[in-house]
Amino acid sequence: MNAARRFLRSPEGVAGAAVLALLALLALAAPLLFPGDPLAIAGPPLVAPFADPALPLGTDRLGRDVLAGLVHGARASLFVGIAAALVAVAIGSVVGTLAGFAGGLVDEALMRVVDAFQIVPGFLLALAFVSVVQASLPVVVLAIALGAWTGPARLARAEVLSIRERDYVASARILGMHPLEIALREILPNALPPVLALSAVIVAGAVLTEAALSFLGMGDPNIVTWGSMIAEGRAVLRSAPHLSIVPGLALVATVIGVYLFGEGLAELLSRRERRA
Amino acid sequence: MKRALRLIGRRAVSSIPVLLIVVVGTFFLLESASGDAVDAYLVSIGGGDAALMEQLRRSYGLDRSALSRLGLYISSLLRFDLGWSVAFNRPIAGLILERLPNTLYLMGSATALSFAFGTLLGILAGARPGSLRDRVLSIGSLALYAVPGFWLGLVLAITFAVQLRWFPTSGIETVASGKQGLDRVLDIARHLVLPVSALAMIYLALFLRLMRAGMAEIWRLDFVRSARAKGLARRRIVLRHVARNALLPVVTMLGLQAASMLGGSVVIESVFAIPGFGRLAQEAVGLRDAPLLMGIIVVSAVLVILVNIVIDLVYGLLDPRVGASERPA
Numbered sequence: 001m002n003a004a005r006r007f008l009r010s011p012e013g014v015a016g017a018a019v020l021a022l023l024a025l026l027a028l029a030a031p032l033l034f035p036g037d038p039l040a041i042a043g044p045p046l047v048a049p050f051a052d053p054a055l056p057l058g059t060d061r062l063g064r065d066v067l068a069g070l071v072h073g074a075r076a077s078l079f080v081g082i083a084a085a086l087v088a089v090a091i092g093s094v095v096g097t098l099a100g101f102a103g104g105l106v107d108e109a110l111m112r113v114v115d116a117f118q119i120v121p122g123f124l125l126a127l128a129f130v131s132v133v134q135a136s137l138p139v140v141v142l143a144i145a146l147g148a149w150t151g152p153a154r155l156a157r158a159e160v161l162s163i164r165e166r167d168y169v170a171s172a173r174i175l176g177m178h179p180l181e182i183a184l185r186e187i188l189p190n191a192l193p194p195v196l197a198l199s200a201v202i203v204a205g206a207v208l209t210e211a212a213l214s215f216l217g218m219g220d221p222n223i224v225t226w227g228s229m230i231a232e233g234r235a236v237l238r239s240a241p242h243l244s245i246v247p248g249l250a251l252v253a254t255v256i257g258v259y260l261f262g263e264g265l266a267e268l269l270s271r272r273e274r275r276a
Numbered sequence: 277m278k279r280a281l282r283l284i285g286r287r288a289v290s291s292i293p294v295l296l297i298v299v300v301g302t303f304f305l306l307e308s309a310s311g312d313a314v315d316a317y318l319v320s321i322g323g324g325d326a327a328l329m330e331q332l333r334r335s336y337g338l339d340r341s342a343l344s345r346l347g348l349y350i351s352s353l354l355r356f357d358l359g360w361s362v363a364f365n366r367p368i369a370g371l372i373l374e375r376l377p378n379t380l381y382l383m384g385s386a387t388a389l390s391f392a393f394g395t396l397l398g399i400l401a402g403a404r405p406g407s408l409r410d411r412v413l414s415i416g417s418l419a420l421y422a423v424p425g426f427w428l429g430l431v432l433a434i435t436f437a438v439q440l441r442w443f444p445t446s447g448i449e450t451v452a453s454g455k456q457g458l459d460r461v462l463d464i465a466r467h468l469v470l471p472v473s474a475l476a477m478i479y480l481a482l483f484l485r486l487m488r489a490g491m492a493e494i495w496r497l498d499f500v501r502s503a504r505a506k507g508l509a510r511r512r513i514v515l516r517h518v519a520r521n522a523l524l525p526v527v528t529m530l531g532l533q534a535a536s537m538l539g540g541s542v543v544i545e546s547v548f549a550i551p552g553f554g555r556l557a558q559e560a561v562g563l564r565d566a567p568l569l570m571g572i573i574v575v576s577a578v579l580v581i582l583v584n585i586v587i588d589l590v591y592g593l594l595d596p597r598v599g600a601s602e603r604p605a
Contacts, residue, residue, distance in 0.1 A: 116577075120576065121538040121576055124573055129305065132308055208424050215424075230427055237430070245431060248424065252419070252424075
């Protein structure tokens with residue numbers, strides 16, 4: 001548990017971990033804290049915050065409980081953020097490892113595909129993808145991952161290029177291991193730490209992209225998300241601006257938590273490297 | 277000059293296969309959608325019989341196989357023809373050209389502002405890493421970088437347009453004001469203040485962080501130590517030795533962020549109802565106009581390539597080491 005102790009020594013990491021733990025707890029406990037559909041009508045429309053103890057943050061234009069929406073919205077944000085980053089890192093590290101290890105024509109072809117994904121604005125790609133397939137949470141995850149895997153792919157490739165000339169890879173070759181086995185079992189695990197350090201930035205980006213997609217009404221319509229709450233509040237922006245402001249603050253807090261956590265993680269991973 | 281031309285030529289040639297991947301990939305992605313433009317059109321006019329559908333499909337070439345349509349699309353792209361928008365009933369190229377300037381104003385001013393203030397504040401923070409000023413700026417930029425652009429736009433609109441009434445809430449210019457010349461320019465500028473600020477703030481935070489991180493790294497290098505040992509004034513070391521070298525990765529980032537900024541302007545244009553390129557993308561999705569969406573993606577890819585070529589040229593000017601080995605001895 002040396003790693004955990006080292007992580008705890010970075011104040012940013014601890015602060016980020018605390019924020020994320022609180023959010024994860026809220027997200028997991030949402031069905032217990034606020035049972036029932038958060039999109040159901042809970043009271044009269046536009047109850048002001050702190051006016052009714054049963055509805056602490058009031059209600060929106062349609063009389064839905066704002067606090068219940070916020071807590072349930074944490075589920076969508078965290079799930080999409082983490083899942084999209086996992087998919088992006090998985091695709092990116094496999095593609096990057098193959099490109100770096102195979103070299104030659106395969107490398108050239110794969111890197112041109114990476115270039116192609118990089119010059120198309122990720123948000124436009126996600127918009128196009130969601131418009132083709134009916135929007136649901138997994139589709140949104142995939143749409144966001146499509147625009148986010150190129151960073152990990154480039155990084156993994158660069159790592160692999162530096163690792164593949166090392167002695168233990170040469171000995172694996174002499175042992176007669178299949179090249180694919182060498183790439184995936186010997187090289188990929190060693191190329192992974194710097195890619196993982198990048199993952200916090202990807203999670204943060206995914207959370208923001210999900211919010212923007214559902215703000216534009218391109219998210220899953222059956223799930224309450226912070227982005228859709230902000231969009232919903234726009235209709236009464238003049239009379240009840242808090243309906244748009246509060247979910248945005250939740251987004252900011254989440255993303256800050258992810259960044260801080262990522263800084264702790266990066267410190268941990270870089271210290272490990274220095275020691276090695 | 278010759279070096280610049282060679283660079284442009286080389287980059288243009290190497291972007292052709294990449295653009296081709298974008299075109300083919302987007303084509304098949306949009307092809308896999310259920311329903312085509314004719315279906316969407318018929319829904320919008322309230323339905324039609326099978327014969328009309330057949331006739332419309334033939335007139336748009338939708339009765340051919342996907343591969344032959346892809347071939348046709350690429351050959352018309354070579355003639356700078358992006359096809360016909362079913363939803364707007366006019367050529368796509370003209371539609372995009374009409375919307376593009378608004379987005380370019382938005383992105384251009386946001387880039388200039390965020391780059392100028394981002395690097396400036398980054399120099400202030402990085403001049404003394406670890407100082408109070410550095411910590412305040414670092415934490416502030418981290419918080420700012422976590423803010424969703426569209427939400428910041430809304431908050432700015434609530435504060436400065438709804439409450440204070442300093443700026444208009446939406447649009448690119450006052451409708452039917454008949455303003456001409458300088459009046460019109462000022463009117464557009466007034467409409468752009470809030471959207472540009474919303475877009476610029478996020479990237480300002482990014483450039484600040486990058487500049488600061490780069491400077492912190494360079495302070496540790498040997499040539500900075502010798503500059504200090506020589507007894508150079510601190511201000512001179514900060515500006516001429518540290519900041520100048522830290523600027524290069526920020527310039528590179530400017531090119532890398534072009535695509536993300538174009539994506540960000542989609543949402544900002546929607547918040548402020550600016551009839552720009554990004555808003556057009558959203559309309560294309562809403563109206564299920566696949567050829568229009570396709571054209572938008574191709575044009576944005578070309579735009580990103582162009583921005584990156586310009587950045588490479590600027591980089592060559594800033595860093596004399598770039599391309600130095602290419603020169604004939």
